[in-house]
Amino acid sequence: MSKINLVIDHIQVSVESGSTILEAAKKMNIKIPTLCHHEDLCVAGNCRVCMVEQVGSDRLLPSCATPAAEGMEILTNSLKVRNARKSVIELLVSEHRAECTRCYKNGTCELQHLSSEYLIGEDSLIDLVPLKEFTIDYFSPSIIKDDSKCIRCQRCVRSCDQLQNIGALSVAYKGQKMKIASFFEKPMYEVVCTNCGQCVNRCPTGALIERNYIDEVWSAINDPQKHLVVQTAPAVRIALGEALGMEPGKIVTGKMVAALRRLGFDSVLDTDFSADLTIIEEGNELLQRLKGALVDKDPNVKLPMTTSCSPGWIKYIEHMYPQLLGNVSTAKSPQQMFGALAKTYYANKINVEPENMVSVSVMPCTAKKYEANRPEMHSSGYKDVDLVLTTRELARMIQQAGIDFLALENEEYDSIMGMSTGAAVIFGATGGVMEAALRTAYEVVTGRDVPFDGLNILPVRGMEEVKEASIKIENPLPAWAFLDGVELKTCVAHGLANAKKVMDRVVKGEANYHFIEIMACPGGCLGGGGQPIPTNKEIREKRTRAIYEEDAGKPIRKSHENPEVIKIYDEFLVKPLGHKSHELLHTSYTERNRY
Amino acid sequence: MSEITNLVKSLAEKHGRYQESLLPILQGVIEQQKFLSEEAMVEIARELDISAARVFGTASFYSFLNTRPLGQYVIRVCRTITCMMHGKNQIIQELEKCLKIKLGETTLDGKFTLLETNCLGQCHKGPAMLVNDEPYTQLTPEKVRDIIQSLKMNEASKLSNPDLN
Ligand code: SF4
Ligand code: SF4
Ligand code: SF4
């Protein structure tokens, strides 16, 4: 690739052609402030805080949107630049309900950082906030949208358009009335928003935030009547460290377990356990559907079957492809399977009345909050999962408790419902559910390991948008003779923009898959909307590596070999897809509006 | 299929199903229905395979793409500086009195809606207003009374003589 030579702040630099001035400066470790820019998203160039001066030119240039050109002489910190930036920030603040001490983003807000860096004083510009009629949408259990904190950078709009291809948020109205709005400004929980939180993860201010349940969890912990059960999703352990001062890509399972005990949780258990269980139920459901289609030729059997563990994906398909709801596996997500078992099987085991149990989950995901609040998620007779925290909220609680996270000794999960396999660990990465399901399904059918080196099904791994893999079934066990010679075709998509590509082909009848894995977030749960900020391509890759390392190091790597899963079928569930399973571990879906 | 689904489909046939088809389709619906209902916007979104919020966002940008039902006669008085200096406030006052509604409202019988708009390009003949697509200029309170009167008469004659409709 050809190189471009330019001078930034009097220092010569050479960058690849096509780089922006911002990227060139970054390469030299010169930090130019930005607000609308985000590595995951296309250039918007609308906030203008990234202005730089080109020597010899009157007009300042937005560095995020201007390609570096040969011979350019750029100043990133001239007086003119500083004054312009300061004015931009002052203008933004003049329309911003700045109440930092009471704001959830206090300390992590990009606008606040900039205001502090540029010493925005009290006497800057007239405060326009009282003149504006702002809307604050508190109705969703997942996401709070507070227009009074919005700087209209449109990172949210671009996240929802480009990463998710949903467009739940759009720019509406014009001039001074211009704002970010849902369809007809309806509450977020009523529109097509999937609660994935990709916008929340990228909003630079407190305008889009997760609804946090930190105080509710503290109150429950403080209640001596209550037994607190906590479950932790696969993708939390590989990202939590980032929010507590560690480098991305560190696995902190043991420290996290120790911290949860210190916080006061009575049973520290693992969503990975129910991820293994999901594989058993979902895997069997797939085999049952295959039998229905291939042997019984039942026209009511829907194939391809899609996964159901990502609640963002579920809400998406309910809105956008209601005609395909029959294709979604009826298996609940691991969070909800866990919740239903916690207040039945586990409560009974430890001799706690389910009404005295508070079931908390820690998730990389904001959509899990909505999922836990679905009216149908009461299979135990109680709300199966009471409170959902994101990875970020857990980090905040650990900080509030004054725990020195880095100094904690590793601890082990409690049992039962605390043990898991490598197959469950990889649930956190795109392709992980597929890989885990194939490890189990292939063995159930043939009695042999999947024919991939070291159980590693590489074609379903990685960040490619849509991945395909097929396995030919040969010499099955007698019960599965009808599958002999069948080529099991699978597809994996992550990020709803990619899911749409696949589902459009399913609608047209152009996709002859048997099984499709869909995760709502880019990279899978490791890139979830509830994960530490920032989340971007580089960080997602580091988290992915951590996940596969953890899998490789696990003594057991197939869900059906999890001794606790075997035990729970023996003692309680009896058999996959059995009566108890249907009652507790499976669910149904609801058609929703297309807006 | 509902009437609106058919309308949107035929507009999409005519204008294509591209991003740039959105505006002509929106205008087409306005022509037929006077306003863009939620249902219409959802159908447009479905037809063009874009988000409903995007359709709403686009419609909300344009003053003439109404997103709520308006009266049969939509009166838009220019609020921009020249007309303001030529007494647009008195014009609005007079209209409010004649129609017994406030700015932004629609008469109970659904005949008239009173709105403000930005410059109509008639600054040299201000104050100006539009009734549907028809501009009226150099307005005075008397003139406004006459215009409203004749519009009402117009309605009345239509009622007694439905063939003129
Ligand atoms: S969004 Fe940022 S600047 Fe605004 S009140 Fe919150 S912390 Fe302060
Ligand atoms: S909600 Fe947040 S991301 Fe969206 S435009 Fe406003 S400040 Fe930017
Ligand atoms: S939570 Fe996800 S679906 Fe909802 S607006 Fe944000 S990015 Fe879009």
Ligand code: FES
């Ligand atoms: S960061 Fe460059 S214009 Fe916003």
Ligand code: FES
């Ligand atoms: S200012 Fe009223 S028409 Fe131009």
